[in-house]
Amino acid sequence: MKGRPAARAVRLEPASAARLSCTSLWGEFLVSLAMLSALLLLVVQTASASEQPIGFSHTAHIEKASMQCTDCHEGATSRDSAGLPSIRKCMLCHQFIATDLPEVVRLSEYWERKHEVPWERIYGFAKTAAVQFRHAPHARAEIACSQCHGDVASMTVAVKAVTHTMGSCIQCHRDNSATDDCLACHF
Amino acid sequence: MAEQTTQQAEQGAERTPQWAMAIDLDRCTGCEACVVACASENNVPTAGEDQAAMGRTKHWIRIDRYYEGEFPDIKVKYRPVMCQQCDEAPCEPVCPVNATYQNAEGLNVQIYNRCIGTRYCANNCPYTVRFFNWFAPEWAAPLNLQLNPDVSIRPAGVMEKCTFCAHKIKRAKLDADAEGRELADGDAQPACVQSCPAEAMVFGDMSDADSKVAKQLGSGRSGQLLESLGTKPRVFYLEKAD
Known part of the structure; x- marks a missing residue:
């Protein structure tokens, strides 16, 4: 699932590169721009590709x-x-440590609802x-x-x-x- | 001296067990506990009424019945039959994709991922112990919750058969490894052997002369099913010589 958007970005890149491979410097610039943006897109999408309920670091x-x-x-x-650890294990520390971080707050919400974190x-x-x-x-x-x-x-x-x-x-x-x-x- | 011991230990570790089973027919009461244990251990699905009528039931192990004499002087003999794990297996050479082969431990292995479902193997098996998945197996809820996670679910279109509970052999090896010891006789036990109330079945390494199964094979009562075919089964049947 997660690989799919990134893969699409990769597929896009050679197509646009082919279309833009003009002879001029301007063309080369455009090609590198396209490649750069594709790469950036890839990095961004991979990083945000996670569908985890909590952004665990x-x-x-x-x-x-x-x-x-x-x-x-x-x-x-x-x-x-x-x-994968149970939420009990997370809360062993996070009842006391870094309780104000937004992701830890989300963790405590699961804890208060007595739910496990549905990790992917x-x-x-x-x-x-x-x-x-x-x-x-x-x-x-x-x-x-x-x-x-x-x-x-x-x-x-x-x-x-x-x-x-x-x-x-x-x-x-x-x-x-x-x-x-x-x-x-x-x- | 220390070197020698290390060498011996290494040789011991490299020794490949040769799995075999001895079934004492004089002890078997035909209770079918093995059949039930096998089905639940190995996620063997029931075929359903319609498919069963077409002869598409799956029983990795079955009890063959033989009647001797006429009623009321009748005697019934039972013979549990599963894949015989032949050394010269007729199923193996006919597989076009090498999905079935004999491994170093003498097990006839069926690799589901490789199988393309030609069914040649089942047609060439004289013991009729291979089963084809005509449809994807189904377990009506809540039966799906009792599936054994150690055994793969076979999809539609592949052949399956008794594995000598290869997953349990694997588990026994890993457990022994974790405890830092050699695999002992009786550590690896297929579900049928474990469940037999009459202790008619014995499983073990026949290359180890001290194993229970090796002793059974040397008892002078052992024979093989359809011995004349030359398939050299690893399942031996013990019965009183007439």
Whole structure:
């Protein structure tokens, strides 16, 4: 879903570039302008692409508050799924910390209504994909979170920085002499 | 010395289990607990009345019945039949897309993503234990809530069959790994074996001479279904020799 507007921006760019590729300097200027604006559009749309209910900043928590990924995504090292934290976990701190920030105020609204925050998952496979993934063995193999999830520590709202394809999974498995039996993931 | 031990440990870790099952027919009472356990473990849908009438039921495991004698001196014998996980599987070479193959542990694997639904494999299986999804499976609410998340839902147009509960084998391996130990005999148990009240079924690594299943196979009572076809099944049936 999130990728779609950005992809449209990319598609637009070569078309306009082709139309504007005149011989003159003016044409070149226009082309670069078009490319620049397309790039800007891409960046803006990616940044605002998130449909998360709260603009959670990963970088504020990891870089500034020195938290670990596993502080909130508890299952990452021990369970199949890394998991998203319950609002209870957020409120452990945010009942007292940074309570006046607008996003934290929105968080407290969920808390007061006794609702969980309806976070949107950005990674994961569709049930129909017939792919099974287990976090725990990958954590045991000391695969860094960033290898599959990108540099989340520098992101505000997490974006899908890495595309998970069978090619990328198998390449990593082969590089690390892990199994490349189909049954390892497809069952 | 320490090096030797490390080497041995490494060799041990690399040892590939050879999964096999022994079913004691003299113990089987035909209760079908295995059939129920299998269906719920593996998200096997019911076909419905109309489809069942067309012979499109899915049972990854079934109980075959054999009657001996005439009523009232009748004797019934039961035989649970699931995918026999053949070493020389007739289903494998006929698949045009390699969606089914035997892996290093002796399991006949069915990869749903690869299957294009030619149904050659099912037609070539002498045990009739492969099932085609003519339609997308449906579970009327609230039955959808009991689906096992560890097992993929097979979409319409693909073949499915008993996996020897490959997901449970995987889980047992991961659990052993997490606890930093070797996989022990009995750690990996398919749903049918777990549920058998008569303990007629035994599952394990037949390459490990100390495993329960290896001992059963060496009991002198074991045989295979349609042995003469040369399919070399990994499912062994134990019965009293006449």
